[in-house]
Amino acid sequence: MKRLDIVQRVVEKPEHTRYTAKFVGQVFDGILEEISSALENGEDVKITGFGTFIVRKINDRPGRNPKTGEPVLIPAHHTVLFHPSRSLLRVSGKPERE
Amino acid sequence: MTRDDLIKRVAEKNAGISLSEARNLVLDLFESMKSVILEGESLEIRRFGVFEIHHRKPRIARNPRTGEKVSVGERKSLIFRPGKILKLRMKNLTRKST
Numbered sequence: 001m002k003r004l005d006i007v008q009r010v011v012e013k014p015e016h017t018r019y020t021a022k023f024v025g026q027v028f029d030g031i032l033e034e035i036s037s038a039l040e041n042g043e044d045v046k047i048t049g050f051g052t053f054i055v056r057k058i059n060d061r062p063g064r065n066p067k068t069g070e071p072v073l074i075p076a077h078h079t080v081l082f083h084p085s086r087s088l089l090r091v092s093g094k095p096e097r098e
Numbered sequence: 099m100t101r102d103d104l105i106k107r108v109a110e111k112n113a114g115i116s117l118s119e120a121r122n123l124v125l126d127l128f129e130s131m132k133s134v135i136l137e138g139e140s141l142e143i144r145r146f147g148v149f150e151i152h153h154r155k156p157r158i159a160r161n162p163r164t165g166e167k168v169s170v171g172e173r174k175s176l177i178f179r180p181g182k183i184l185k186l187r188m189k190n191l192t193r194k195s196t
Binding site: 003007026042049050055088 | 128
């Protein structure tokens with residue numbers, strides 16, 4: 001399941017028949033680029049109805065080389081967390097309360 | 099950055115479409131991503147990352163306030179793992195902030 005599946009589903013919708021798959025693909029790539037560059041600049045990205053991408057700083061911490069067991073320092077870095085929106089979580093099967 | 103900022107940027111970048119057309123396209127692309135994730139249990143987008151549904155086993159937990167045991171049923175959670183390119187781009191942020 002990849003990029004093409006996503007684009008294909010949008011192009012197949014009757015209201016989007018005037019767009020080519022190529023164009024919708026470009027729009028999709030543009031969206032990913034906007035999100036990536038905002039994150040790269042340290043900005044969180046909140047997509048209502050989908051989820052939030054959060055930039056998180058990870059401090060350096062001691063780790064070990066799993067092969068040799070030798071202690072190494074894992075340097076501080078930044079990573080991206082994703083919190084799915086409620087609507088995405090609900091359909092992905094949030095726990096049913098017993 | 100919010101969804102509306104994203105829609106504006108998409109409309110600016112694609113001269114051929116109006117703001118409301120950009121809006122419809124962006125919303126439908128995210129809807130499409132949602133359904134692909136939920137049906138396929140995972141979605142890999144090259145240069146960006148992977149969305150995956152993880153199954154968590156049922157377990158016995160405790161109510162932290164009362165110490166009472168509660169059973170937590172099997173549940174699913176959605177995680178996002180940034181891809182190689184996005185990770186590399188996050189290094190720019192680390193470099194800038196140190």
